[in-house]
Amino acid sequence: MRRKLAAGNWKMNGGGAELTEVEALLATHTNPKVDVLLCPPATLLHRMGQTIGNSAIATGGQDCHQNENGAHTGDISAAMVADAGARFVLTGHSERRTDHGESDACIRDKTRAAWDAGLTAVVCIGETLAQREAQNTLDILIGQLAGSIPDNATGENLVVAYEPVWAIGTGKVASLDQIGEVHDFIRMRLERRFGEGVGRSVRILYGGSVKPDNASDIFDVSNVDGALVGGASLKAADFGAIISALEASI
Ligand code: PGA
8 A cells, every 4th residue: 555645845945943843843743654754955954864863754855966966066966865865856846847947858867867866756747727727737747747757667766746836835726626636647647657556556645735724635535645745844833734634544
């Protein structure tokens, strides 16, 4: 069975002072019944790992370069993310796709680089509002799934995060029907491409304005294996409540 996963994406938020939130989270969720992941800014990865110590919470990077090393000022490689103690890395977040013009091909290369460094990649996909209104959602997702995920995916090296772009940071959550339709569809596409065994073992997260008050309903939707949480992952009380909701859904 797929283990549920609550993942927090701090984006460009947080410095040393905010590690108190991690301490608070550890105090209330010492032994979570689900996997818990925090993706802080790169500058905080190592220190957050030290704060977490041997507890059950994992850390992840928010991005990695597709190359192993070289003249890429300002970038960090997947091996560097792993060296900072991370076990996961996000690839293809819509803010990377938009702010940095990352294409599916680029995200595929980053995902492969993550695997080469021994990291689990959380590959993010999702349609814009215009694409949804034009009823192109499933076609867009077919393209992103095929383009952003390399061959040889497994339940260990891959997590897929479905994040409708229009729901990220907007307070607008996709309806439960919309989430269910897309998650079932992603599961079907993963099974078709990687075979039933692998396709069924890959976790599919929902992301986009997940909060303590809507998490339980979202976690009841079929093929939702957890959430990728932005804003609400910054505060231990909110993220802790989301973790508790995920535990209660088991
Ligand atoms: P949000 O962000 O929860 O603040 O909407 C989600 C994400 O971008 O991962």
